[in-house]
Amino acid sequence: MNSADIQIGTCFDLTVERPALGGDVIGTAPDGRIVFLRGAAPGDVVSAKVTAVKKKFLRAEVLQVTPGPDRSEPFCSSFGECGGCPWQSIPQETQRHAIDNTISRSILRLAQPDVEVAPTWFDDRSDWRSTTRLRWNGAQVGYFASGSHRLVDIEICPILAPPLPRMLSTVRRELIGVDGQGTVRLTAEHGEDSGTVSIELESVESYQDTSKALRRLVLEPEVHGATLRCLGRPTVSMGEPTNRLGSEQVPHPATAFVQAHQTGSRALVIDVMDHLKGARHVLELYAGSGNFTFALAGRDVRVTAVEVDKAAIGRMKREASSRKLEHLVTPVSAPAHKAPPGEYDSVLLDPPRAGAKEALPMIHRTGANRIVYVSCDPATLARDLRWLVENGWGIAYVRAYDLFPHSGHAEAVAVCRR
Ligand SMILES: C[S@@+](CC[C@H](N)C(=O)[O-])C[C@H]1O[C@@H](n2cnc3c(N)ncnc32)[C@H](O)[C@@H]1O
Missing domain, CATH: 2.40.50.1070 (OB fold (Dihydrolipoamide Acetyltransferase, E2P))
Structure with missing residues (x-):
């Protein structure tokens, strides 16, 4: 079968090769193009029907699976129908290996092969979503x-x-x-x-x-x-x-962002605090309700915490007052790229999936010499790290967190120094 024969609706068999972050798995079409599919595991042989044709890749739906030797039994009766947890048929060890590999590869692509890539954090609890x-x-x-x-x-x-x-x-x-x-x-x-x-x-x-x-x-x-x-x-x-919620028991309004994996969220806070040791004034962007803010203030660090969600900032203000931490915590209701100027030695950011492209020039202009970047999308993290590397920053540390098991998504922490 050559490329001209492959159109939407074309069917062929393939062997699934590996998971792709985002929730898909990858195989190769008879014409050599990559095929993205969902609901199968590496080693499965699947009958696939093409649903989208692009120059460099195809998308296909799985019609039938002949299970390979490394497949896990899906634990949910809605698997295959519901869009959540598409990696259920992939053993968790393989999932973590895929996360590790993708993060390491994207860092290597930034020509920083000497970066410390710590092993992916994980927790085996199955009912993890809070x-x-x-x-x-x-x-x-x-x-x-x-x-x-x-x-x-x-x-x-x-x-x-x-x-x-x-x-x-x-x-x-x-x-x-x-x-x-x-x-x-x-x-x-x-x-x-x-x-x-x-x-x-x-x-x-x-x-x-x-x-x-x-x-x-x-x-x-x-x-x-x-x-x-x-x-x-x-x-x-x-x-x-x-x-x-969180290690600091910060009040989160019902409408505000909350980390879904609470055990993972506590591990993240410890990691971030570790990499902000010695900081005196942190500019925190995308601060939410203060998951990291109060951990920093509890260590006597000044924090200027910037967040667009007014309900989250309102609760943060009240919490700073009830903990008598107003001298350390300055909540700012604004988009990240409009953060107030200040004498910051470090920047901590935890943006949504879209990343922090808009805020990077402002971060670069601050006098800070350390950035701790918490990300829930390795693709936008890699894009933003590339910008930082091109502007004179070095990557000192990266660690992935398996905070969304079976979904194909991962959290990561990266530390940059000027
Ligand atoms: C991934 S959450 C992190 C929240 C917090 N750090 C935590 O651990 O709970 C991202 C936060 O960024 C906020 N946000 C989204 N776009 C923003 C922007 N342009 N400027 C500032 N905050 C933004 C969201 O409201 C959300 O609270």
Whole structure:
């Protein structure tokens, strides 16, 4: 079969070779092009049907799998349908090896072969996820199917940490039948039997009915607080809509960013603190509710913490005041690239997947001689490190964190010095 014979809908067999970060696995088409697929493991022989044709690669769906010798049995009954956890059939050791390899290769590409790449951090707990974002359409609550906006109804999600499975059942009972749609976020309070629900409603017409459902939800013992947001309507909060999370027990509003892997989040904080030893004034960008901020301030380090989410900054201000740390913590409600100037010796940043491209020139202009970069996307991390290397920075340390097992995604910490 040559390239001209391969079109959308063409079928062929191939052997899966390796995982690709992002959740795919990779094989080779009969014409030599790379093929990206989902739902199979290295060593599996699959019948594949082409779904996208590009000059250098193809995408295909798996029609049938002849299992290879190294395949894991998927643990979830929605595997193959639901878009979450596409690496379930890949043994966790192979998953970590793929993360290690990708991170090391992208650093080597930056011509810094002498960088210390520490082994990937991992934890074997299977119900690791302490926060989850579901989709609700009035008739179903679930996750999107892979690469589509088709909703897969989810009653049980085995990776959810307690009490999220119970919260999911309660939310399903109260929301299915209410004629609305949006996203529903569930977050577990660390070490407690309850958590928060946050709904982003997309249909103004169902605002009243959804508020009523929320009122019923907070009467349940496993829901200690809830927030409803809807464009054009006032935000409603009920009960105690925050969770105390992370190593510093920082209050996170139900609507704000929270690390999904709480054990991993604590390991990350320790690693970051270690690499900021000796710092006196840190510019912290993408600070969230203060997961790193209060760990630094607790070590007597001044922190200027920049974050766009106003609810997160509001809680951070109150927390700084109640911990009597206002002399050390300066919360700033602004986009990262508009951080205030200051006498910083170090910069800590933890951007979303899009990375920190916009903020890099500002970071470079500060007098800081050390950058600690926490990333949830190795591709944008590599892009941003390249910019830093081209502008005179050296990479001193890199470590990947397997914070999203079975998803094909990974967190990483990189340390740069001027
Ligand atoms: C990955 S989270 C990290 C939060 C925090 N460091 C933690 O560990 O919980 C990224 C944070 O960046 C914030 N954010 C997104 N875009 C931003 C921007 N342009 N400027 C500042 N903060 C931003 C988000 O609201 C979110 O809180």
